Amino acid sequence: MNGLSHGSAPARVLRIGTLYLVLLGLGALFATPVAWMLSSSLHTLPDVFAQPYRWLPAVLQWENYVRAVTILPVPLFLWNTIVITVPVMAATALSSALVAYGFARFRFPGRDLLFSLCLATMMLPGQVTMIPLYILFARLGWVDTYLPLIVPALFGSPFYIFLLRQFFLTIPKDSEEAALIDGASRLRIWWSIILPQARPALATVLIFTFIGTWNDFFGPLLYLNSPEKATLTLGLNLMKTQVLGSGVVEWNVLMAGSLLVLLPNVVLFFLAQQHFIKGISMGASK
């Protein structure tokens, strides 16, 4: 409420008009890089460098996209990314939900201290653990495998533990208590009473985990050496290095490749924008 509802009718129209103009200007600034990316990705190579630049290609060069997925084995990178992302999503959601249930529903000595510790690790910069972790995974012979990227997900992730715990606290205890009297185990209650009710929160966790894992660069950069094991994000960087290293830089192909990598994010974003907003606001409220 910027006071737009106050004042006389003409003054109000003027204010709203100004607001829209400012938003359109800023909106254009935010949208232009993406429009330019799309435009470049559909140009022939000479047209990419043509001056003055023409926004609309004379003929749409869809071949650029074909070249982007064949210059390096992008389908293989896609498969590799899926092979990492799916287990990480499942493991993160389940382990975080287990831990969150423990923090939400049990009283035990040290619980609050542990929970504070869990929240504190959220702020811990990864650089202080990355070298020992690398050495550990190297000793285990896990370098150049997907294990260093997947196995840590089995131990829960502090932010999602926090998010799920807050959600579990809002679930009424009645049906759990009834089930306990009927002799159901806690694990069974967690699985068949709590998890179904926590679907919205689990969806947020799955979406954030997907975005985080799909787009992770540092982990794959550290642990995956063989090009044929690369993820999409790592592969895109390999593509960049290869294309920049050639005589004339095929910016059209690089833009096509980048757009393809961005695409799943954009689709998911439009499907689940409310989850993104909820997750981000939740992060700020802790």
Added chain:
Amino acid sequence: MKAEHKQGWLFVSPWVIGFVLLTAGPMVYSLYLSFTASSLLSPPQWVGLENYRRMFGDPIFYRSLGNTAYYAVLGVPLGMVLSLGLALLLDAPVRGLGFFRTLFFLPSVTNTVALSILWLWLLNPEFGLINLALARFGLEGPLWLQDETWAKPALVLMSLWTVGGQMIICLAALQGVPPELKEAAAIDGAGPVRRFFAVTLPLISPALLFNLIMGLVGALQVFTQAFVMTGGVQPGSEGGPNQSTLFIVLYIYKKAFQEYDMGYASALAWALFLIITVCTWIAWRVSKSRVHYEGGSA
């Protein structure tokens, strides 16, 4: 042990085990490594304070600290102001703002490598859109990433394009401000500017503090953009012209994983940890007296 205690511990045990194996243990080991000379191949050799002594005499370390400070000091306030500005525009009771919210938010939820490649092209001195646009106004754009002076501002510019997450946090806070308070202030004769500074700003200050701290922590750890955008074709060439985009995390990465100088890299990592902790603490202390929490002053 009571059954409930035992069950509670069982449920939280995945995190506890993970904390010991993947966080606490590695932290202790990394502290130990920082007092050793260590590569991947040979066992660590105790050298006492040698790595830290070396760090204080290492011009490249100071260079990377300066670069990181520059990036944070320029980028964090600009990002906070821009995200608050966008949120204020979107907080108006007007139709059709959802479209703009999506537009401003979207770039922040994407792939940093893809965005870095896009910005590499936007910032291309000869054919990039930014310099083409500047040329329209008769201005000759700088060489951006290839120019020692302009490489860091170029990365800051790119970071401003991804303030969407911070904007959402500001917007959520703005929407939590009770309209009655603003109306009461309006009745008391406060103009829009006065209302903003006297009513809105104090009420959203926790969100701003959150953005400040997260922005700071993020800026101090900037890596991917610098790695992707300022690396040449040769591995090891990352860091821009005259090391102008060699940020501290990039320096740690190069020491640890290109030169396998694990002991020194661990000392650098601990220095960064200390810097982040101190900066966060200062930001928190300084703002604490100014931040208003619902239900009592802090």
